[in-house]
Amino acid sequence: MGKKIFKAESKRLMELMINSIYTNKEIFLREILSNASDALDKLHFISLTNEAVRERMGELKIKVSVDKESRTIIVTDNGIGMSAKELEENLGTIAKSGSYQFKTEVQDDEKPDIIGQFGVGFYSAFMISDNVTVTSRKYDSEKAYIWQSSGVDGYTIEESDSDKFGTQIVMHVKEDDEDNKYSDFLESYRIRSLIKKYSDYIRYPIKMDIEKSVNIAEEGKEPEYKTVTETETVNSMVPIWQRSKKEVTDTECAEYYKEKFYDFSDPLAVIRVDAEGVVCYKAMMFIPSRLPGGFYSKGYEKGLQLYSSGVLITDKCEKLLPDYFSFVKGVVDSSDLSLNISREMLQHDKQLAVIEKNIEKKIKSELLKMRDNDKAKYDEFWKLFGASIKIGVCSDFGMNKDFLKDLIMFYSSSEKSLVTLDSYVERMKEGQKYIYYACGSSVEQIDSLPQTELCKDKEYEILYLTEEYDEFIVQTLGKVGEKEFRSITAKDAELHSDEEKEKIEKQQAENQPLLDFIKDSLGDKIVKAIISDKLKSHPVCLSADGEITLEAEKYFAMMPGDDAKPKASKVLELNADSKAFDALKKAYAENNTSKAAEYAEILYNMALLIAGFNIEDPVKYCDLVCGLMN
Numbered sequence: 246m247g248k249k250i251f252k253a254e255s256k257r258l259m260e261l262m263i264n265s266i267y268t269n270k271e272i273f274l275r276e277i278l279s280n281a282s283d284a285l286d287k288l289h290f291i292s293l294t295n296e297a298v299r300e301r302m303g304e305l306k307i308k309v310s311v312d313k314e315s316r317t318i319i320v321t322d323n324g325i326g327m328s329a330k331e332l333e334e335n336l337g338t339i340a341k342s343g344s345y346q347f348k349t350e351v352q353d354d355e356k357p358d359i360i361g362q363f364g365v366g367f368y369s370a371f372m373i374s375d376n377v378t379v380t381s382r383k384y385d386s387e388k389a390y391i392w393q394s395s396g397v398d399g400y401t402i403e404e405s406d407s408d409k410f411g412t413q414i415v416m417h418v419k420e421d422d423e424d425n426k427y428s429d430f431l432e433s434y435r436i437r438s439l440i441k442k443y444s445d446y447i448r449y450p451i452k453m454d455i456e457k458s459v460n461i462a463e464e465g466k467e468p469e470y471k472t473v474t475e476t477e478t479v480n481s482m483v484p485i486w487q488r489s490k491k492e493v494t495d496t497e498c499a500e501y502y503k504e505k506f507y508d509f510s511d512p513l514a515v516i517r518v519d520a521e522g523v524v525c526y527k528a529m530m531f532i533p534s535r536l537p538g539g540f541y542s543k544g545y546e547k548g549l550q551l552y553s554s555g556v557l558i559t560d561k562c563e564k565l566l567p568d569y570f571s572f573v574k575g576v577v578d579s580s581d582l583s584l585n586i587s588r589e590m591l592q593h594d595k596q597l598a599v600i601e602k603n604i605e606k607k608i609k610s611e612l613l614k615m616r617d618n619d620k621a622k623y624d625e626f627w628k629l630f631g632a633s634i635k636i637g638v639c640s641d642f643g644m645n646k647d648f649l650k651d652l653i654m655f656y657s658s659s660e661k662s663l664v665t666l667d668s669y670v671e672r673m674k675e676g677q678k679y680i681y682y683a684c685g686s687s688v689e690q691i692d693s694l695p696q697t698e699l700c701k702d703k704e705y706e707i708l709y710l711t712e713e714y715d716e717f718i719v720q721t722l723g724k725v726g727e728k729e730f731r732s733i734t735a736k737d738a739e740l741h742s743d744e745e746k747e748k749i750e751k752q753q754a755e756n757q758p759l760l761d762f763i764k765d766s767l768g769d770k771i772v773k774a775i776i777s778d779k780l781k782s783h784p785v786c787l788s789a790d791g792e793i794t795l796e797a798e799k800y801f802a803m804m805p806g807d808d809a810k811p812k813a814s815k816v817l818e819l820n821a822d823s824k825a826f827d828a829l830k831k832a833y834a835e836n837n838t839s840k841a842a843e844y845a846e847i848l849y850n851m852a853l854l855i856a857g858f859n860i861e862d863p864v865k866y867c868d869l870v871c872g873l874m875n
């Protein structure tokens with residue numbers, strides 16, 4: 246039989262293989278072993294109904310060997326084998342639909358990545374070899390055939406005198422060049438580690454002859470070493486996530502996690518999924534008990550390992566995890582994902598999306614379980630990864646807020662611990678209209694706010710929002726059930742009874758001229774001065790009138806850039822029952838306007854300090870206070 250040429254698409258794919266980037270090249274072995282494993286599966290299936298095959302079949306296995314002298318890597322399986330026609334059909338063309346997809350959908354600059362991620366099949370052998378021979382005898386055939394090719398220019402198929410059932414692939418490894426040290430692939434340890442890395446969980450034993458130095462001297466005598474060859478099964482065959490929950494202890498899972506994901510501490514939780522539905526898959530996931538390296542930095546890469554029936558497809562499949570769960574580590578293994586790029590890529594995406602949705606729900610439900618059954622652990626989780634969940638609430642225009650809101654916790658004034666929003670609502674007092682929160686740099690700072698005192702007096706619980714973006718989170722959430730959020734510093738915080746309101750309105754009316762005077766003397770610093778309904782023992786506080794809250798002003802002030810930053814419209818609130826107010830009132834009544842103006846200035850600066858702002862002119866403020874002391 247003469248030389249035949251490859252079909253056009255096959256040629257293209259092969260050229261792509263040959264020119265692929267170096268780091269991708271190592272996956273050739275995964276592809277060849279995966280084909281061998283499929284061939285063993287097929288024969289196993291036939292043997293179930295074919296006694297003759299069953300009897301002569303022996304142990305189904307794959308053998309891998311390397312020979313430096315002849316520069317070859319040989320992979321042998323005793324699987325189903327191929328007839329001459331199948332050699333022609335299978336190795337002379339790449340799958341039809343796939344080649345079409347490949348041409349139309351994949352941009353040139355994406356190609357190398359695709360090779361790394363998805364199976365590219367048999368042709369990947371040409372990434373490292375300049376000549377490949379496939380000798381194969383089909384299980385029901387009298388004869389073996391040999392397929393041979395040195396690359397793009399074509400292939401030959403001839404009869405072989407081999408009598409072995411199954412398939413043997415001999416890859417002649419390319420000579421080293423400037424960019425590539427192909428000879429690495431001729432080192433047993435390298436091949437062995439590639440099997441471990443990519444094909445550890447193939448169901449059949451992958452055997453290699455390993456040379457070992459053993460001591461053959463009798464006991465007590467001088468050691469005498471001899472090199473012996475031992476056959477070793479390199480892969481562990483049954484992955485931990487394929488074993489049932491009952492079979493695998495928590496310690497085993499933790500050990501696996503630590504080894505696989507380079508952590509030295511046990512995970513906070515192990516999440517296992519065994520899904521049968523639109524897409525079947527098994528997953529074993531972990532929530533770390535420490536921040537993964539680089540977490541919360543731009544360079545951090547999320548993702549789960551993706552396997553297809555025990556064969557590693559990609560180390561980090563980012564499609565499987567939403568950003569807010571990017572701290573999760575683990576493995577997904579689905580028999581429904583084809584390893585081959587030639588099965589439509591889009592289909593892949595759909596299946597991955599289904600798995601992602603499932604996984605996301607599962608992670609959430611496990612977290613809720615942790616929250617309800619082991620609060621201390623959940624607190625630990627929250628301290629590490631709460632920010633990730635909170636960012637998830639705000640990003641994508643709040644699209645995921647409903648999904649995530651149950652996971653959120655804030656520190657509570659009454660419980661003195663982190664609490665969930667639902668539990669807050671359950672504890673709300675009769676007549677309490679809003680979920681109250683307060684923003685500040687720390688629990689202590691919020692506790693020193695005048696409004697906090699008033700709230701506590703009413704026995705209304707306050708959520709302490711101590712991160713800069715916390716207020717955006719409650720604003721994004723908007724409501725929990727029917728209950729709205731309200732900042733305790735908001736004008737309409739409604740912390741009062743009707744009598745209290747009446748009293749304040751009266752005080753407001755009585756003191757209107759003084760309040761107007763204060764506004765005039767402070768000028769643009771405030772929009773108005775009012776008698777406060779929030780203050781109990783403190784003389785003053787600030788509140789904001791309008792959209793921009795005091796916390797928002799501070800947040801904007803921290804943003805980079807020299808443009809004018811949005812500012813809150815500040816309202817100076819005064820406690821009509823305080824001594825300080827009395828003093829101000831007295832000075833004003835005595836027509837001592839310069840003194841009254843000084844007092845107003847002092848009170849305004851105090852209000853700034855209490856609200857966590859810097860004062861505009863500290864020296865002037867100190868002079869004023871010292872003036873009082875003299």
Ligand code: ADP
Nearest residue numbers: 280281284322324326327335366367368412585
């Ligand atoms: P895929 O495995 O995704 O179909 P490949 O290019 O890797 O694509 O292989 C093409 C076909 O060649 C396989 O579908 C299979 O039928 C056949 N084949 C490859 N390797 C073997 C093998 N070791 N034994 C039997 N058949 C094989």
